Amino acid sequence: MADFDVLIVGGGPAGTSLAWKLRDSDLSVAILDKATFPRDKVCAGWVTPAVLEELGIDPAAYAEGRTLQPIAGFRISQMGGREVETRYADIVSYGIRRCEFDDYLLRRSGAELLLGQKFQGMEQTDAGWRVNGTIGARLVVGAGGHFCPVARTLGARPGSGEIAVTAQEIEFEMTPEQLAECRAAGEIPELYFTRDLVGYGWVFRKGNFLNIGLGREDSPRLSEHVAEFVQYLQQRGRIPANIPGKFQGHAYLLYPRARRDLLRDQVLLIGDAAGLAYANSG
Ligand SMILES: Cc1cc2nc3c(=O)[nH]c(=O)nc-3n(C[C@H](O)[C@H](O)[C@H](O)COP(=O)(O)OP(=O)(O)OC[C@H]3O[C@@H](n4cnc5c(N)ncnc54)[C@H](O)[C@@H]3O)c2cc1C
Structure with a gap:
């Protein structure tokens, strides 16, 4: 033993x-x-510089042979509303x-x-x-x-009996055709608050990888919310027209x-x- x-x-x-x-x-x-x-x-x-510092991770060393997407701003909106893009002079976060x-x-x-x-x-x-x-x-x-x-x-x-956030997400490496179509930029992740403000979706590009997801504090009809979100993004040309269909689900308190x-x-x-x-x- x-x-x-x-x-x-x-x-x-x-x-x-x-x-x-x-x-x-x-x-x-x-x-x-x-x-x-x-x-x-x-x-x-998405990890902040404070997380890397707390874990004693040197970004340059970590990035050797791994994806480390610097983030320099955000594109934020409520779905259907005006989008506001904020850019910072320095790196404010990273994508791993x-x-x-x-x-x-x-x-x-x-x-x-x-x-x-x-x-x-x-x-x-x-x-x-x-x-x-x-x-x-x-x-x-x-x-x-x-x-x-x-x-x-x-x-x-x-x-x-627990009130959890439930979310669905997909992450995949884009093909050359998908890369050509994708308007999401790595250094500017996109956040979309839902119309009822019970959750938010995101588009997060990390190099050639694309991460799309949506989470809500209520779980009924989550798959429908995700499908609507994907359609919304595709209509606006933010993500490629053809993406893998299988989103994975998870939850957290x-x-x-x-x-x-x-x-x-x-x-x-x-x-x-x-x-x-x-x-x-x-
Ligand atoms: C869609 C989504 C998006 C998120 N985005 C972000 C983000 O951008 N940034 C961020 O900071 N956080 C994000 N989070 C939260 C983040 O993923 C979690 O907080 C984090 O993974 C928690 O880490 P953990 O080590 O507690 O658990 P986990 O990362 O879940 O690790 C648990 C480990 O336990 C193992 N395990 C489970 N059951 C068993 C068992 N029966 N026997 C043995 N091993 C077992 C699993 O294999 C796993 O390796 C997100 C969460 C979701 C769902």
Whole structure:
């Protein structure tokens, strides 16, 4: 049986950032994830310079062999309304691709990696917990995202009684024909607030990759809202006429609305598992 001081369930940014922060402690740290990496995550991939600084990431070094789209402004409107473009003198944000970013954070985390292993359950022991029947840990950290199975053991019930933002998104590499048609510019992401102001859509180009999505605080008819949004963008020539049809869905809790227990009996929740998304932007 393997024993660790800290077992982190989930190798997304929350779990890998914690492991990285603990890298110089004397604690033994492992990350368990059901996925093998690189893996993708439904996300627009917008990170601020403050995030990179906090994570000790040098933008120039990160950009070697990876997508790092500098952002110098925004194009903002309410759907159907006037569009306002704001440009700044400096870089105000970056666009990353989660398949690259998460893999980068995972590999440098310093933790022992237990990948391709789904969390099956945990039982209490004298020293802490035993996960999946064989992995001992003094502290179990739930970093498995919105549907984190560790959060469920603390009583969270994702999907029932929680007010979550639900979103659908697509990210794909454009063909030469799509590139020629696409009027969205990488350094100016586009944000479109819905007419009822219950959510917003975005068009975010990162080099040759295009990310389109829409999220709302109510989930009924989300697919219809997304289809209307795509049609709206295509009619205005912002995105190519032909895009892959399969949008992926996901959800997250906004911190002011999150009601999950975060710490109990040597179990801690972090990241989306804890419902820590920023209220204004997600
Ligand atoms: C459409 C959309 C757009 C977004 N855009 C942005 C954005 O532009 N910028 C931004 O900062 N945030 C954005 N977010 C939010 C952001 O994606 C999340 O806040 C972030 O991914 C949370 O990181 P995390 O590490 O907590 O969880 P995750 O990134 O979800 O990672 C969880 C990990 O846990 C693993 N896992 C899950 N279940 C199990 C299990 N049973 N066993 C083992 N492993 C498991 C998964 O494989 C995964 O690797 C967006 C979210 C959505 C839905």
